[in-house]
Amino acid sequence: MTDKYTTETITDVHPWTDSLFSFRTTRDRGYRFVPGQFARIGVPGAAEGSIVWRAYSIASAAYDEHLEFFSVVVPNGQFTSRLSQLKEGDPIFVERKSYGFLTTDRFQQGRDLWMLATGTGLAPFLSILHDFETWEQYDNLILVQSVRTQQELAYEDLIQGFDKSEYYAEFAHKLRYVRIVTREPVPGALQDRVTKLLASGVLEENVGLKLDHDRSRIMLCGNPEMVEDSRKILVDRGYRLSRRGEPGHLAVENYW
Ligand code: NAP
Numbered sequence: 001m002t003d004k005y006t007t008e009t010i011t012d013v014h015p016w017t018d019s020l021f022s023f024r025t026t027r028d029r030g031y032r033f034v035p036g037q038f039a040r041i042g043v044p045g046a047a048e049g050s051i052v053w054r055a056y057s058i059a060s061a062a063y064d065e066h067l068e069f070f071s072v073v074v075p076n077g078q079f080t081s082r083l084s085q086l087k088e089g090d091p092i093f094v095e096r097k098s099y100g101f102l103t104t105d106r107f108q109q110g111r112d113l114w115m116l117a118t119g120t121g122l123a124p125f126l127s128i129l130h131d132f133e134t135w136e137q138y139d140n141l142i143l144v145q146s147v148r149t150q151q152e153l154a155y156e157d158l159i160q161g162f163d164k165s166e167y168y169a170e171f172a173h174k175l176r177y178v179r180i181v182t183r184e185p186v187p188g189a190l191q192d193r194v195t196k197l198l199a200s201g202v203l204e205e206n207v208g209l210k211l212d213h214d215r216s217r218i219m220l221c222g223n224p225e226m227v228e229d230s231r232k233i234l235v236d237r238g239y240r241l242s243r244r245g246e247p248g249h250l251a252v253e254n255y256w
Contacts, residue, residue, distance in 0.1 A: 004095060004096060005094055005095045005096060007092075008027065008091070008092050009025060009090070009092070010024070010025055010089065011024045011026060011066060016154040017149075017152055020072055020073075020152060020154055021071055021073070022059065022070045023069055023071070023083075024067065024068045025068075025069075026067075027065055027094075028096070030096070031096065031098070033062060034062070034098070035061070035062050035104075035131040035134070036057075036104065036124040036251075037057070037099060037100040037102070038055045038057040038058060039055070039069075039094055039095065039099075040054070040097075041053070041054060041056050041069070041093060041095070042095075043079065043083055043086065043093070045082075053093075054079045055100075056071065057069070057100075057120075057121075057123035057221070057253070058098070058123065058124070058127050059155075060126075061127060061130030064130075067094065070126075070154065071083060071084070072120050100124075100253060101244075101253075102219055102221060102253040104217075106242035106247060106248075107242060107248075108247040110215060110249075111138060111139040111214075112141075112142060112216050113140070113141050113219070114144070114211070114216055114217070114219065115142065115219045116144045116194055116198075116218065116219065116220050116230060117145050117146065117221050118146040118147070118194065118222030118223045118226050119146075119222050119255070121221035121222025121223070121253070121255045122154065122155060124221055125143055126159075129159070132167075132171075135174060140209060141174050142209065143178070144178045144180065145159075145177070145179055145180065146180035146181075146222070147180070147181055147182070148181070149183055150181050150184060150189075152181075153181065153189075160177065162175055176207050178206055178207060180197070195230055195233065198230055213239065213249065216239075218234060218249055218250050218251075219252070219253075220252040220253070221253045221255060224254040224255070227252050227253070227254050227255075234249070234250055
């Protein structure tokens with residue numbers, strides 16, 4: 001243990017596809033984060049005693065005793081190729097500090113919380129969806145998950161299971177879940193890119209809610225081009241990025 005990080009243990013690894021997996025680690029009792037934030041985690045590097053660090057959004061709830069992360073294996077990536085070899089019982093390092101501003105405290109008022117994710121950018125929204133205050137605060141929570149293939153719809157069962165959960169069932173009617181699968185047709189899912197659906201108004205139609213300056217608060221996370229293009233579409237329509245001490249309508253996080 002050092003001042004900067006703690007040594008945790010991997011407690012579970014869950015593969016979703018050949019290149020997508022989730023893993024859980026133990027959590028230091030002193031570790032604090034706000035849902036939507038990311039951790040910096042480290043794995044042993046190639047050189048003896050070295051550690052390679054990366055930012056990872058936390059997918060688990062703020063109250064969970066463990067930490068959960070959702071990862072893609074980047075081909076030849078120094079970090080994820082190592083990470084994907086790790087197994088239950090292996091050590092992993094977690095910086096004591098948590099980071100990032102993709103948090104609902106960036107917003108004031110607002111009735112509808114829109115969360116637009118591509119790929120592993122879903123992770124922070126899973127944490128936010130386990131935050132009771134968010135369910136209480138908003139009339140509608142809209143989660144849009146865009147992936148390439150049906151198999152990549154990770155966490156679909158968890159998301160669709162809020163209405164059966166002992167703790168969340170009373171709120172679950174507020175959730176509108178839109179699946180986008182871009183590279184194959186899937187019944188019930190949209191197939192165009194989220195940016196196109198946003199620009200054309202088809203996303204709003206599908207959700208059954210209009211974007212609105214007073215009501216809507218929008219979070220974007222995932223592919224950096226998706227985040228940038230969506231941000232532009234929304235800024236052109238008069239939505240403002242939230243800044244420190246200046247709450248707006250938008251909060252964004254690039255995922256790599
Ligand atoms: P992805 O390519 O980001 O695709 C996920 C979804 O986002 C797909 O539906 C995709 O649609 C859509 N999308 C991609 N670009 C978009 C854009 N500009 N506007 C709107 N929608 C867009 O898939 P991924 O599996 O999350 O990541 C792909 C690769 O990115 C990985 O294999 C990896 O190499 C890299 N990556 C790196 C890191 C890292 O930490 N370094 C993290 C995540 C991903 P389409 O099917 O139309 O493309």
